[in-house]
Amino acid sequence: MVRDMVRESRFLAKDRGALFWLLLAFILSIISVAFGVAEVRDQKRTIAELVEEDRADRANALEGQEDWGGAAYYAFHLTYAPPSEFAFAALGQRDSSPWKHRIRMLALEGQIHEADTKNADFGLVGRFDFAFLAASVAPLLLILLLYDLRAAERTARRHDLLLATAGSSKRLWLPRALIRVMALFFLLLIPLWAASVMEGASLNVMIQASVVLLGALLIWWLIIELISRIDASSSVLLTALVGLWLALAIVIPALSKAAVETRQPLPNGGKILLLQRETVNDAWDMPKEATMTAFLEDHPEWHGHATIEQPFEWKWYYAFQQLGDMKAAPLVDQYRSARLARDHEAGVFAFLSPTSFVERSFEKLAGTDAASMIAYEESVRHFHAQLRAFHYPKLFKDEPFDRDLLGGLPAYDPS
Amino acid sequence: MTSPLEARSLSLNREGNAVLNGVSFAVAEGEVFALLGGNGAGKSSTLLAFLGFLEPSGGEILVNGKSVADDIAAARSAIAYLPEAAALYGHMTAYENLNYFLDLAGKSVKKADYDDALNRVALPIEARSRRLQSYSKGMRQKTAIALALLRETPILLLDEPTSGLDPVAIDEFHDLVKDLAGAGQTILMVTHDVYGACQVADRVGLLRRGQLVGSFAAENGERIDTETVHAAFAERETA
Known part of the structure; x- marks a missing residue:
């Protein structure tokens, strides 16, 4: 087998057509990885700048405050999901889900759902990252490398001579195809590994990503092998394989997406925003007692501290802000559950499409999948709850404002 | 003694059409056997059957006394194959x-x-x-x-081997084939070149529409008479 591999690697070295596709694969891998690294570094730089600005802005905002309510109102807090060390390989949901927010202690859900993605337009077509290359482009390159191994020899009337000389087809087609698959694998992998080392990705993730890529190439090799055994011309085989690629990479994922969306309807994020804001706005016109009664049903611990005597009191203001979140909570739950259910079903449908499966696997390894983005949103809610836990005792117990205590404000921890 | 190449009542079908029908012959060690026939006579198919590319629909095909169907790799390792216009x-x-x-x-x-x-x-x-x-x-x-x-290899299968060669090269090739046979190599060549077949072969078999319809052998160290074979060939082809 080793001798066969050496022979076929020498043969490959003289095959200009195959070398062209392999070189293209290498260049595309470099481009995809470079693009991902640049994007992730840009995101990291943005986060670093925002962290600095956030600290300065908050200090500035708190400087002139004289009560706890104002301090809570004017102090913004940056929350963010830092990209993982492997995010460069699969930007995934970071294109379509917001990964940073600037929140304050007002009603939270509106703040989460009004946030925009950095480049929502890219979300429509997807990024040219390594996951896209591995999932969608690599199979095409493999098809171009393998589709006419047999057919071209038949056309050149060399097929029988080759087989008669080799004795068995295993000594010919297996090493000839294997050397191409391995060459493509390593040429795609080298830039990925180089960038992984540069960005500090763990060896475990690198190995898992390599296994995913190898698995994808082997599955496509099997598909190509089965089709190319048909005794047909090169052009017929190419047409059949490209058609199959279209079905597996475009049609099935699109149909799966449509099926998942039909089966798991998702409430519009805008509806959450609207419902929460309407509740908050309506509160200005409602009797304060009604607001506080509703608030105390959920927060009985502030019973005895919830009497509103002035035309405006911060605890009343923050109580109706929270009522806005409470009113939107069922819709938020529905939204989150539906996203998780969609993600789960999409995972099941991904078994029908190697392309979807590879993309999802890379997104999972990179921490850019839907579950990761939902987890980030949960971390924002958790942080917001910490803000309320910090401010509520001071507001409801009418504690005197003490600037020194602001040093104990919760800090967002993205880990 | 086992013949290096032997076809026993060999029948072949290709895409539903009968190509060979009950053909039998054996080629002895060091012998040059030429199968002569027109287009579609089944000459190349006979060679492909010896290489295991075509499975007999009837009869048996043997290389060194072993059925090709039982061990294709062994058959191929014993044979050097020169296809027509080898690319x-x-x-x-x-x-x-x-x-x-x-x-x-x-x-x-x-x-x-x-x-x-x-x-x-x-x-x-x-x-x-x-x-x-x-x-x-x-x-x-x-x-x-x-x-x-x-x-x-001990066996050579030649499919229209002089196709594309100039007359001088053809003569040189014929000498080469004789040398190889003289050294013990068993050679089965298929051709429609009557002159070439008679020049180089120890025996010539006439193949027509999948059947072996005639056989001519060199005798007393002389070459097969081209005129005789040509007459038989022309007669069979036009029959």
Whole structure:
């Protein structure tokens, strides 16, 4: 087998057509990885700048405050999901889900759902990252490398001579195809590994990503092998394989997406925003007692501290802000559950499409999948709850404002 | 004694059509047997059956006394096959082609042996390091013949081997075939060239529409009479 591999690697070295596709694969891998690294570094730089600005802005905002309510109102807090060390390989949901927010202690859900993605337009077509290359482009390159191994020899009337000389087809087609698959694998992998080392990705993730890529190439090799055994011309085989690629990479994922969306309807994020804001706005016109009664049903611990005597009191203001979140909570739950259910079903449908499966696997390894983005949103809610836990005792117990205590404000921890 | 090549009541079908129908012959060691026939007579199919590419629909095909169907790899390892207008790789030189195919056959050959074989087929030295895409049809055929020589197998199957060769090269090739047979190599060639077959073969079989319809053998050290075979061939073809 080793001798066969050496022979076929020498043969490959003289095959200009195959070398062209392999070189293209290498260049595309470099481009995809470079693009991902640049994007992730840009995101990291943005986060670093925002962290600095956030600290300065908050200090500035708190400087002139004289009560706890104002301090809570004017102090913004940056929350963010830092990209993982492997995010460069699969930007995934970071294109379509917001990964940073600037929140304050007002009603939270509106703040989460009004946030925009950095480049929502890219979300429509997807990024040219390594996951896209591995999932969608690599199979095409493999098809171009393998589709006419047999057919071209038949056309050149060399097929029988080759087989008669080799004795068995295993000594010919297996090493000839294997050397191409391995060459493509390593040429795609080298830039990925180089960038992984540069960005500090763990060896475990690198190995898992390599296994995913190898698995994808082997599955496509099997598909190509089965089709190319048909005794047909090169052009017929190419047409059949490209058609199959279209079905597996475009049609099935699109149909799966449509099926998942039909089966798991998702409430519009805008509806959450609207419902929460309407509740908050309506509160200005409602009797304060009604607001506080509703608030105390959920927060009985502030019973005895919830009497509103002035035309405006911060605890009343923050109580109706929270009522806005409470009113939107069922819709938020529905939204989150539906996203998780969609993600789960999409995972099941991904078994029908190697392309979807590879993309999802890379997104999972990179921490850019839907579950990761939902987890980030949960971390924002958790942080917001910490803000309320910090401010509520001071507001409801009418504690005197003490600037020194602001040093104990919760800090967002993205880990 | 076991014949290196033997067809026993061989019948072949290709895409539903009968190509050979109950053909029997044996080729002895060191013998040159030429199957002569017109287009579609089943000549090339006979060779492909010996290589295991076509499965008999009837009868049996044997190489060195063993059924090809039982061990195709063993049959192929005993045979060097020269297809009609053998298309070697045009993007490789003669040396590279020989190196590739011999490696594929699992054979290690010294470069000096390459030159010996290429000298025997009279391929110009200056051409040997050029890519085959610049070769004439005859030069490509010579390279393929050199490959068959270098395989050093006990059996040679030749499909229209002089196709594309000039008259001088054809004569040289015939001498080469006689030398090989003289050295003990068993040769089955299929051709529609009556003159060539009679020049080189110890026996000539006439194949017509899948049946062996005549046989002529060289006797008393003389060549087979071309006129006789030609007359039989013409008669059979027009019958």
